[in-house]
Amino acid sequence: MEFTPIDKLNLDERIIKILKKKGIEKLNPVQTDAVNSGLLEGKRLLVTSPTGSGKTLIAELGIISHLLSNGGKAVYITPLKALTAEKYNELKDWEELGFKVGMTSGDYDSDDAWLKNYDIIVSTYEKIDSLWRHNPSWLSEVDYFVLDEFHYLNDEERGPVVESVAIRAKRKNLLALSATISNYEKIANWLNAIPVTTNWRPVPLREGVIVEGKKSYQVIFPDETIEIKGNDPIIAYTLYVLEHGGQVLVFRNSRKMAESTAKKISSSMGLLSLPDKELLKVGEEIKNVEDAGSDEKEELYELVVRGVAFHHAGLSKGLREIIERAFRERKIKVIVATPTLAAGVNLPARAVIIGDFHRFNRKILGYQEEIPIMEYKQMAGRAGRPGFDKEGEAVIVVRNKKEAEKVFKKYILSPPEPIESRLGNESAFYSFLLGIISSEKKISEDDLEDYAMDTLLDKDVAEKYVKRGITWLRDNEFIAGDDELVLTKFGKRVADLYINPFTAKVFKDYLTKSDKSCNIAYLHLVAYTPDGPTVSVTRSELEELVDEAPCPLFIEEPEDEDEFYNYVSALKVAMIINDWIEEVDEDVILGRYGIGSGDLRSIIDTMDWLTYSGYNVAKVLDLKEHYDVLYTLNLRVKDGVKEELLDLVKIQGVGRKRARILYNHGIKKPEDVVMNVDKVKSLLGQKIGEKIAKEAARLIAGNA
Structure with a gap:
């Protein structure tokens, strides 16, 4: 594989100077391939290569080369806020060349006019999608888009937004970056881009399974089998890696399993986990975090001082940041996490143990489904720390030799699932249409159909959806016009708020035909929309929560079992937020509803946005009796006060x-x-x- 000294590239001297300051003397094979494919000349590229192979530097070189040659602005787009902050810090190095770097995420009801003074803007897919709807003048100056983690196009939840952004970005210049995409030729063709694909990794990856042997566990790799002793495969292999100087990431399929596994590992470590000064300092940081519950902090403190932690979305941002930093600094040796960690922050470890290749799905009989290959690849891709490890190891725990063969065939020897459009449902597609009409201000049906045909959907499906979508948006008073489609006042407000049109329809349908009610009823209505947050509901809560509602709800109890579950989940969210605005202590809320501090913060943020949106929808519809209540409710949700x-x-x-x-x-x-x-x-x-x-x-x- 080819490593190229940067002095031999046709790079501006100023770029070479900054690269050397960053400690970069050579480009690795992936970066070299990108340069050879026309990166520095502004060619449109789709770069697919494993995690940790240096794709961010490719983006930096693409952006800076483009700005130096063409001027204008560039936008670097990521799927997660945590990644946005990470990329922003890396791009700040280029301010030395006179380019101003800005960052924006959240607050969807804004055009961020202040960004007109910035040359490089780092943001999320959702924020850029919302900005297009507001049409700020500076956005028309952006002519280079970096679409990072582009495999999120295949994500059920985020995929429609990634595709919406890509459809508009590909009308300018772009660079798409991704982990392995099996149908990369099709995706490159769709983007009008040159595919640059490689399996090169800075740290080679060995993939295998752990299976129970006669008197021990066997870790089976294609080229070697290792025998390890112990009573539990995860604990046994974790201790083996630690004894050989490595760090370990363990993935479990639920929060409960992540927490219990972390505790088991900690109690099995013996002399390996005697607290040292550094770990005690990390423990004190955990104890002093302000945005977390007392029980969470106590549990984590006991683990962290022994070099172990669990990590999942239920933890507060403050706790997650301490755990991640201490792991990067090699103080914490083991993190047991849910798969969300694999898609987020850059946390490589010597070994990755995938404890489960099934996960819970309430909609499936038996509730278990096998994880996608792409999810496995994301987790396995974290194995191997550049600069510390000669190779990384990713192993899946299996029950027997027969299962080992199946797992090898499906996960280790097969490419990930092909990327497909996620716009193939009414909710996602109608939202996409509303966004296009908003960003264009006015558009003919033919031109709107051109946008629809530019999606990854089958042409017949896209044509069917666009016709039905225009009719639905017109019937529900989001759009008007015959020769040219324009947003109504109601439609424009909904587009600017960045809520799903079906969410706006729920607000409109129930508020226009209902009298004023209590706070719980409003909070339940907001949470029951398609954009509302969801929480898990226990069997006892399914029976009890509806009886506890203090006033008649806007929405009648549904008969469908799945809908009833969603109905009660929304009611649980309403009660959580009602406790929050009644100033109930956070520890009490966490204990009462069985949620984590990270869950509470996520619910508050979403309900803040949705009560604000509900107020604005009521206002544009002139429903005074409702918008006064929703306005006050929004202010209270934001701060959690009476x-x-x-x-x-x-x-x-x-x-x-x-x-x-x-x-x-x-x-x-x-x-x-x-x-x-x-x-x-x-x-x-x-x-x-x-x-x-x-x-x-x-x-x-x-x-x-």
């Missing part, structure tokens, strides 16, 4: 706890803070009190 604290939480630095302390001592609005600075200092502490008094004064001056 109505009486809304004035205080407007002060920067004052959250629900500080606001309650101040209010209970007679300080009820920003003016009271300014008039009673000494009292505020005595209640909140000298430094914090002084800072909050300044913020209160600034707020009052801004409102004057």
Whole structure:
């Protein structure tokens, strides 16, 4: 494989200087292939190569070469906020050339006009899709798009947005980056791009299985079988890797399994896990995290001081960041995670153990389904730390030799599933159409059909959906016009809010025919929309929650079993948020509903967006009795407070706890803070009190 010294490339001297500062003297085979395929000359490329093979640098070279040659702006798009922050930090190095790097994600009801002053913008697929609907002038200057983690096109949830963005990006210049795509020729052809594909990895990967032998466990690789002793295959192989100086990532198919496996590994480590000073420091950080529940922190502390942690979406952002950093710094030796970790942050380990190749699916008889090959490849791809390991090892736990053969054939020897369009349902496709009409402002049916034909869908399917979609959007008053389609006032507001049109229809249908109700009813309505957050519901909750509703709900109880589950899930979300806005202690909420602090934050963020959207839909429809309630509800959801604290939480630095302390001592609005600075200092502490008094004064001056 070819490594190319950067001095031998046709690179601008300024680029070479920054690459050397980053410690890069040569391009690896993947990067060399991309350059040889025309990366620096602005050719459109689809680069598919394994995790950790240096695709980010390819993007950096593509962006900088394009900007130096053509001017304009470039956008780097990722599927996850965590990745956006990571890529933003890497691209900041290029500010030395005079290019300003900006980052944006979230807040979908905004055109981010401030980005007109930036040359390189890092964002998520959802945010870029929402920005197109707002049509800011700076977005028309973007003529180079990097579509990172492009295999997310195949994701049930995110795929429709990735495809929507790609359809518009491919009308400009683009670079798509992905892990292995089996049908890369078809996807490259669709993007009008040159495929650059390789299996080269900086650290070679060995893939195998763990199976029970006669007196021990056998780790079977194609070229070698290792015998290891122990009572549990995951623990036995983890200890084996640790004894040989490696780190381990274990993947389990549920949070409960991740947590219990981490505890078992920790208690089996013996002398290997005696706490040292570094781990005790990490443990103290865990204890002091502000955005997490007490039980979570206590559980993790006990594990982290022994070099083990669990990791899943139920953990708060603060906890996840500490665990990830300590693992990168090689302090934590073992992380047991759910598969979400494999798709997110860059955390390589010597060995990856996949504890389950089945996962829970409530819609399937028996509730178990085999994981996709792509998901396995994402997890296995984390094996091997560049600079630390000569090779990485990924193993799947199997029950017997027969299962081992099946797993080898399906997961290790087969390519991942081909990438297909996820726009093939009404909800996704109608949202796509609404977005196109919004970004174009007005468009003929023929031109809209051209966009539809540009999707990855079969042409007959796309034609059927576009005709039905136009009729549905017109019948439900999102669009108007005959020769040219335009958004109605209602349709434009829905497009700008970045909610699914079916969500807007739920708001419209129920609010226009219902009288005012209690907070739980509004929260349930919001959570029951297609955009609403979902939580798991126990059998007892299915029976009890409906009886606990304090007032009549807007939506009648459905008879369909699946719909009833969703109905109760939305009611559970409503009760969680109602507790939140009634200032119930976070630890109590977590315990009462069996959720994690990460779940709570995710639910709050989504319900904040949806109550805001519900308020705006009610306002554009002039439903005053509803929009007043939803407006207040949105303000309360944002900060988790009773109505009486809304004035205080407007002060920067004052959250629900500080606001309650101040209010209970007679300080009820920003003016009271300014008039009673000494009292505020005595209640909140000298430094914090002084800072909050300044913020209160600034707020009052801004409102004057």
